[in-house]
Amino acid sequence: MSKEIPAAATEIAKVAEAAGQLSIKNKAILGFTRTMTDMGVATNMFTHDYRCWVSNCIYSIF
Known part of the structure; x- marks a missing residue:
């Protein structure tokens, strides 16, 4: 994914981690x-x- 969009792999990983936490x-x-x-x-x-x-x-939705 980091080769497709202008974001560092570490930032992308942090978003995925947040998804798991949510x-x-x-x-x-x-x-x-x-x-x-x-x-x-x-x-x-x-x-x-x-x-x-x-x-x-x-x-806020839930």
Whole structure:
């Protein structure tokens, strides 16, 4: 994935780790990671800021 989008492999791994912490199902982690990384690149948000934003969105839904 790091060869397809302008994000470091370590940043992509952090997003995937956050997906696991947010209880995203295993089969959905890759798609979630791709989407979140694309959005992070587009908005220029750092991984930690983005993880906080996503977790707040998910918890507000439930």
